Amino acid sequence: MILTPYQQNDPLDQAVLTIDLAALIANYHWLDKQAGKAETGCVVKANAYGLGVGEIAETLLEAGCQTFFVAQAKEGKTLREVTKTATIYILNGLPIGSAAWLAKHELRPCLNAPAELAEWAAFCEAEKQAYPAALHIDTGFNRLGFSEAELAALAEIDSHFTPSLIMSHLACADMSDHPMNATQLARFQNAIKHFPNSKASLANSAGILLGDAYHFDMVRAGIGLYGSMPYSDEKQGQRGQQKQKAQHEQKGQQEQQGQHARAQLQPVITLQAPILQIRTVKAGETVGYGAGFTAEKNMRIAILAIGYGDGYMRQISETRPPFAQAAYNGTQLPIIGRISMDLLAVNISALPEAQAQRGTLLELIGAQIPLDETAQQAGTISYEILTRLGTRARRVYKA
Numbered sequence: 001m002i003l004t005p006y007q008q009n010d011p012l013d014q015a016v017l018t019i020d021l022a023a024l025i026a027n028y029h030w031l032d033k034q035a036g037k038a039e040t041g042c043v044v045k046a047n048a049y050g051l052g053v054g055e056i057a058e059t060l061l062e063a064g065c066q067t068f069f070v071a072q073a074k075e076g077k078t079l080r081e082v083t084k085t086a087t088i089y090i091l092n093g094l095p096i097g098s099a100a101w102l103a104k105h106e107l108r109p110c111l112n113a114p115a116e117l118a119e120w121a122a123f124c125e126a127e128k129q130a131y132p133a134a135l136h137i138d139t140g141f142n143r144l145g146f147s148e149a150e151l152a153a154l155a156e157i158d159s160h161f162t163p164s165l166i167m168s169h170l171a172c173a174d175m176s177d178h179p180m181n182a183t184q185l186a187r188f189q190n191a192i193k194h195f196p197n198s199k200a201s202l203a204n205s206a207g208i209l210l211g212d213a214y215h216f217d218m219v220r221a222g223i224g225l226y227g228s229m230p231y232s233d234e235k236q237g238q239r240g241q242q243k244q245k246a247q248h249e250q251k252g253q254q255e256q257q258g259q260h261a262r263a264q265l266q267p268v269i270t271l272q273a274p275i276l277q278i279r280t281v282k283a284g285e286t287v288g289y290g291a292g293f294t295a296e297k298n299m300r301i302a303i304l305a306i307g308y309g310d311g312y313m314r315q316i317s318e319t320r321p322p323f324a325q326a327a328y329n330g331t332q333l334p335i336i337g338r339i340s341m342d343l344l345a346v347n348i349s350a351l352p353e354a355q356a357q358r359g360t361l362l363e364l365i366g367a368q369i370p371l372d373e374t375a376q377q378a379g380t381i382s383y384e385i386l387t388r389l390g391t392r393a394r395r396v397y398k399a
């Protein structure tokens with residue numbers, strides 16, 4: 001993505017989060033292709049991983065998505081205002097006493113426990129209508145879902161209940177050779193025998209890449225749509241995504257690495273922040289809170305209008321260079337000193353003076369600095385970085 005000159009933006013903007021909708025669509029189609037015959041449902045919980053559920057869902061609808069998953073009931077209602085027709089599942093299940101409210105908004109709970117099913121069934125009976133709902137089976141994650149015993153009991157008591165979807169969630173899909181995957185698969189295959197007329201769904205983004213056996217009728221793609229596919233089982237070296245991109249450009253070469261097909265996803269977000277001022281720091285002087293950085297020689301530094309209050313996590317500055325970096329036109333620029341709430345400092349000595357001025361936008365995440373690498377620097381995962389960004393930054397959607 002080409003850097004947008006600050007002058008073309010609203011000068012009142014501080015950080016700018018650009019969301020490449022064409023890349024989102026390309027990622028959707030790529031994941032959908034990997035999922036074979038299975039329908040590709042899209043997970044847009046937490047405001048579409050922080051990227052704005054309205055724009056993201058509208059784009060995915062146009063790309064062909066018909067089924068969405070959100071975490072919370074209220075997220076479902078927000079999404080219902082975007083689409084009257086798409087199927088919407090609530091992953092966190094049925095909030096107490098909310099069956100009528102969900103039905104009114106045509107939201108389908110993922111019934112996670114016998115108490116939720118009992119409440120939903122009582123509502124359906126009172127209304128004399130079988131409102132659709134999913135049944136979530138726990139196959140070893142031990143988070144939400146019916147246990148094996150609860151499922152067996154259910155099959156005995158209520159053989160009439162036909163969930164619109166029977167689902168489970170993989171704990172270790174990002175580790176392709178983890179034995180948990182096969183264990184969960186086997187348990188899921190057993191569980192769905194009780195419900196021959198229900199659609200079945202097991203795989204998240206990483207699960208899609210575990211192969212056909214994991215696809216069933218529907219996959220639930222989240223993070224992959226947003227351009228990240230972290231594997232715990234293969235240490236992506238520096239600039240891992242750029243290597244992926246290079247591979248992507250060598251068309252059609254779908255290399256197998258381990259059991260995972262290598263993800264060919266495009267970066268979706270670019271995070272930029274403007275330079276507020278440029279100053280010269282003399283050798284021996286320090287920069288920032290705790291005098292955390294000492295200049296070894298004279299340098300030019302830029303103070304950027306972004307900090308942890310924008311979701312650009314403070315831990316990033318606790319890792320030593322060459323990790324934390326900003327970039328401009330292909331030049332990598334180290335972040336120096338501690339990231340503060342609203343500001344951070346970048347050593348821009350490597351840039352010609354004419355290039356970096358007050359108002360110039362520097363990249364913090366994007367084509368030059370992969371999201372997954374930033375997450376690694378912050379000691380977290382891309383999911384957490386994404387959900388923290390986008391509250392204070394202006395979100396700009398690029399068609």
Ligand SMILES: *Cc1c(COP(=O)(O)O)cnc(C)c1O
Nearest residue numbers: 043169204205220221222223224
């Ligand atoms: C969040 C979530 C997903 C999507 O996972 P990704 O790793 O983002 O693809 C799928 N299923 C469930 C139950 C989830 O909670």
